[in-house]
Amino acid sequence: MKVDPAVQRKLLELADVDAELARVEHRRRTLPELAEVAEAEKAVQAKRDARVASDTTLADLDREVKRQEKEIDAVRAREDRDRGLLAGGTVSAKQMTDLEHELATLQRRQSSLEDDLLELMERREAVGLDGQHAGVELAKAEEALADANRRRDDVLADLDTTQARRDADRVRLVPGFPEPLLGLYERVRRNKGIGAALLRARRCGACRIELDRSAISRIASAAADEVVTCEECGAIMVRTPESGL
Template identity: 85%
Template structure:
């Protein structure tokens, strides 16, 4: 295949644009912020679960406290009724004995219920502190997630800018390369990753291998407009004054 040396040099610009576009694609997939966000999301879920757990426990304790308070109120109401009956003095001796026994039982029951209520309130206070701590920890986790997402978005915006610039360069370069040469370039790039490279100091710029004497002799003898490829990697070798021929 023949192509003007100046046209072949255009391939170096195209390869440079394609290399940076490939780097952009790779960086999009491997941004450190992506792993950071994934970890931050796991942390947020764990912290949110912890907060929900304390909220659920608080709700359960609140219900238990209300039940206990209602029971204490019921015992006090029964005690007040019994004492009112005693104060009236209209009960029989047997009823008096029964009321006194019931009052003693109610007092013991009230003491037990109040002790249980105190324990519940102490438990609730401890869980309330846990709940406040869990809320703070969730807020910190959400802030860390938001920060990582912001940095990811900034990095992606930079990559978008680079890609837009290189895409524009590529669109400008493509019409300057004849279809046969461009087709060869694209086939090599598709198979090997790099379509064209500079031959510098007898070394292929794509695979970085130094060409042997026979290859150098072949290249040196080739016409300036002959399209040559690296025997090792298949990349189109573009010759300039740096090639060392």
């Protein structure tokens, strides 16, 4: 295949564009910010679960406190009624004995219920403090997630800008190449990653392998407009005064 040497040298511009586009795509897939966002999301979910668990426990304790208070009120009401009957002097001796026994039982019951209520209130206070701490930790985790998202979005925006610029460069360059040359370039690029490279100091710029004497002799004897390729990687080798031929 014969192509004007100036057109062949233009392939180096296209190869630079494609190399940067490949780097952009690789960077987009392997951004450390993506892993940071994923970890931050896990942290937020864990803190959110802790907050929900704390809120659920607190709600359960609130219900238990109300139930306990209601039971204490019922015992007190029963005790007030019995004391009222005793004070009224309208009950028989046997009823009085029964009321006094019941009052003693109610007092013991009230004391036990009040002890239980005190324990519940202490537990509720502790859980409430845990809930406040969980809320603070959740807020911190959400802030860290928002920061990770912002940094990821900033990097992606920069990559989008670079890709748009390089896509435009590619659209500008591609029409300048004859179809056979462009077809060869694209086939090699798809298979090997690099379609064309500079032959510098007798070394292929694509695979970095130094050519042997027979390859150098073959290339040196080829016409200036002859398209030459690397025997190792297949990339188009563009010759310039730097090639060392």
